[in-house]
Amino acid sequence: xxxxxxxxxxxxxxxxxxxxxxxxxxxxxxxxxxxxxxxxxxxxxxxxxxxxxxxxxxxxxxxxxxxxxxxxxxxxxxxxxxxxxxxxxxxxxxxxxxxxxxxxxxxxxxxxxxxxxxxxxxxxxxxxxxxxxxxxxxxxxxxxxxxxxxxxxxxxxxxxxxxxxxxxxxxxxxxxxxxxxxxxxxxxxxxxxxxxxxxxxxxxxxxxxxxxxxxxxxxxxxxxxxxxxxxxxxxxxxxxxxxxxxxxxxxxxxxxxxxxxxxxxxxxxxxxxxxxxxxxxxxxxxxxxxxxxxxxxxxxxxxxxxxxxxxxxxxxxxxxxxxxxxxxxxxxxxxxxxxxxxxxxxxxxxxxxxxxxxxxxxxxxxxxxxxxxxxxxxxxxxx
Numbered sequence: 001x002x003x004x005x006x007x008x009x010x011x012x013x014x015x016x017x018x019x020x021x022x023x024x025x026x027x028x029x030x031x032x033x034x035x036x037x038x039x040x041x042x043x044x045x046x047x048x049x050x051x052x053x054x055x056x057x058x059x060x061x062x063x064x065x066x067x068x069x070x071x072x073x074x075x076x077x078x079x080x081x082x083x084x085x086x087x088x089x090x091x092x093x094x095x096x097x098x099x100x101x102x103x104x105x106x107x108x109x110x111x112x113x114x115x116x117x118x119x120x121x122x123x124x125x126x127x128x129x130x131x132x133x134x135x136x137x138x139x140x141x142x143x144x145x146x147x148x149x150x151x152x153x154x155x156x157x158x159x160x161x162x163x164x165x166x167x168x169x170x171x172x173x174x175x176x177x178x179x180x181x182x183x184x185x186x187x188x189x190x191x192x193x194x195x196x197x198x199x200x201x202x203x204x205x206x207x208x209x210x211x212x213x214x215x216x217x218x219x220x221x222x223x224x225x226x227x228x229x230x231x232x233x234x235x236x237x238x239x240x241x242x243x244x245x246x247x248x249x250x251x252x253x254x255x256x257x258x259x260x261x262x263x264x265x266x267x268x269x270x271x272x273x274x275x276x277x278x279x280x281x282x283x284x285x286x287x288x289x290x291x292x293x294x295x296x297x298x299x300x301x302x303x304x305x306x307x308x309x310x311x312x313x314x315x316x317x318x319x320x321x322x323x324x325x326x327x328x329x330x331x332x333x334x335x336x337x338x339x340x341x342x343x344x345x346x347x348x349x350x351x352x353x354x355x356x357x358x359x360x361x362x363x364x365x366x367x368x369x370x371x372x373x374x375x376x377x378x379x380x381x382x383x
Contacts, residue, residue, distance in 0.1 A: 023187055025195030032195075035257065037082065037346060037365060039106035039272040045255040046238040046265050048246050048273075055250025055280050057092040064095050069383070072376025079347065080365035083107060083275040086377045087283060087359045092276070093381040106254070107278070107363040109271040110344025113256070114222045116241060117267050118156055118322025119285065119295075120229050122304045123244045126296050129232040140228050146206035152228065154212075155221045156321045161212030162205055164220045165190045190219060194266065197259040198223045215319065219268040222322070226267025237265050248293070249284035251277040269344075275361055282350050282359035305340045305352065314338060328371060335378040341370075349373070 032043045060066075068076060068084070076084060082101055086094040095103065109116075124130040130140075133156065138148030147162065154160040165188060185191060192201050198220075205220070226237050233240055238256045246254065254277065257270035273281075285305070289295035302308060306320040314327040320340075327338050335356070342350040347367035351360040351374055360377045362368060 023192070025192070026186065028195050029186055029191065035108055035110070035270050037108050037348075037363065038101070039108075039255070041108070041257075041270075041272065044258040044261045044263070045272070046236065046258050048238050048254040048256055048271065049242045050253035050277070051247045051250045053250070054252045054277075055283070057087065057276060057279065058090060059092045059095070063092050066094050066096075066380065068094075068096060069376045069379045072373065072380060075368050075372060075376070076364070079368040081362065081368060082365070083361065083363040084373075084377065085275050085279050085361045086381050087279050088381060089357045090283060090287075092279065094377065095275075097275075103274060103276055106272040106274055107348065108344070109273070109278075110269055110346060110348050112278075112342040112344040112348055112350060113266075113271045114219075114268050115322050115342040115350075116245060116271070116281070117222050117225050117229070117237070119304065120237075120240055120244060121152060121156065121225055122296055122300050122321070124229060124232060126300055130228075137224065137228070140231060141224070144202055144205065144224075146204070147202075147224070150207060150224075152225070155225050158215055158217050158221055158319060159213055160216075160218070160221050160224075161207040161209065161214070162218060162220055163208040163211075164205065164218050193220060193223060194269075195259055197263050197266075198227055199264075202227075217319075222268035223266070225322075226264065230264060237267055245281065245284065245295070248289060248295070249277075249280045251280045275363065278350055278361045279359055282352055282361065286352050286354045286357065286359055305354070307338070307340075307354065309338070311338075326370065328374065330371065330375065333375050333379075334382065335375055339374065351377075 035041055067073070082098045083105070084094065084096045085092065097105070121130065125133070130152065133153040134151050136148060137144050137150045150160045150162065189201060229240055230237055252274060254271055254273035256265040258265050284295065288298070288301045295301065296304060304321050304323065306318065306323055306325040309318050309320060309325045311327055314325050318325040324341050324343060325338065326341065328336050337355060340352045347362065347364050349362045349370070351358070358378070360374060362373055
C-alpha cells in the first residue's frame with residue numbers, strides 16, 4: 001500500500017508539473033477567475049490618468065429621482081441591471097443605480113474597450129502615425145511572419161482569418177455573434193492570451209485562407225491592433241488612451257487590466273471606470289471632440305461611427321470598425337433612426353446617437369434587450 005501511495009503521489013506530482021509547464025498561469029487563473037463587473041477586481045492594472053477637472057455633465061435636478069418607464073424598470077430588475085444613465089444635449093437627464101451602487105462605483109467595460117482601441121486606430125490615421133487601413137501587419141509588425149498579409153481593416157472588421165479561437169459560447173449582440181471575453185477552456189489560446197499576454201502566442205499565429213473573409217469575433221484581433229498602436233506611438237496603450245481620448249473627454253482616472261505587473265494592457269477587455277465617465281466618453285465621441293479641437297476629421301469620424309451604414313446592414317446588426325450599428329424602427333415609438341453602440345459581455349452598452357445628441361450607458365450582470373432599453377431610456381426622460 002505504501003508503495004502504491006508513493007507511486008500515486010509521483011504520478012500526480014508529475015501531472016501537476018507537466019500541466020504547469022504548459023499552462024503556468026493556472027494559479028493566476030484560479031486567483032483571478034472571470035473579471036468581475038464591479039471594482040475592485042483581483043489582478044494587475046495600469047492607471048488611465050484622467051482629467052484634472054472632470055467634464056461638467058450639467059446634471060438635471062431630477063436625474064437621480066426620475067422614475068424609469070415601467071417596462072424599462074422591469075427589465076432592469078429582471079436582467080440584474082446595475083447602472084443606467086441618459087444624457088441628452090450635454091445634460092445628464094437620468095442616473096439610476098442598483099441598491100448599494102453610486103456615481104463613484106467603477107464598472108468593467110469588458111469588450112467596450114475594443115471600441116476605444118478602434119477609436120485610437122482612427123486617431124493614429126488622423127495624426128499620420130498610420131497611412132491607411134490597408135497597411136499590413138507585415139509592414140507594421142514584421143516579426144509576426146504568419147500574419148504578414150493581414151490588414152488593419154481586416155482586424156477592425158473581425159475578418160482577419162487568424163486561426164485562433166472559434167469558441168461556441170455566444171453572448172451579447174442581437175445577431176448572436178459576440179463571443180465571451182474570457183474562454184471557458186483554461187488551456188485554450190484565449191486563456192493563454194488573457195493570462196500570458198500577446199507576446200506568448202503571436203509568434204505561432206497564422207491565417208486560415210478558408211476563413212479570411214468571414215466574420216469571426218476574436219479578442220486577438222484587438223490585441224494586435226493594440227500592439228500596432230504601441231509600436232507606432234512608442235508608448236503604452238493606457239497612456240495613449242489617456243492622452244488622445246480619456247482626458248480630452250473630461251473623464252476621471254480609470255484602471256485597465258494587465259496580464260502581469262508592467263505588461264501591456266489587455267487591449268480587448270476590462271477598463272474599470274465610473275458610469276459618468278462612460279457617459280463623458282460617449283459625449284466626446286458623439287460630438288467629435290470640440291469645435292476647437294475635433295477628435296477626428298469629419299470624414300474619419302463619420303467612417304468610424306458608421307454613420308453612413310445603410311438601413312439594410314443595420315437591421316443585421318452591422319459590425320463596423322470595432323463598433324456596431326443598428327436602427328430603431330419600432331412602430332409607435334417616438335425615438336427612431338440609426339444608432340451606433342459599444343458592447344461588452346453581460347450587456348454593458350454605450351449607445352451613441354449623434355442626430356439626437358443622445359448618449360445612454362447601461363451596465364448589468366446579464367444582457368438586456370438592446371432596442372427596448374433605448375426606447376425605455378428615451379421615454380423615461382421625455383415624460
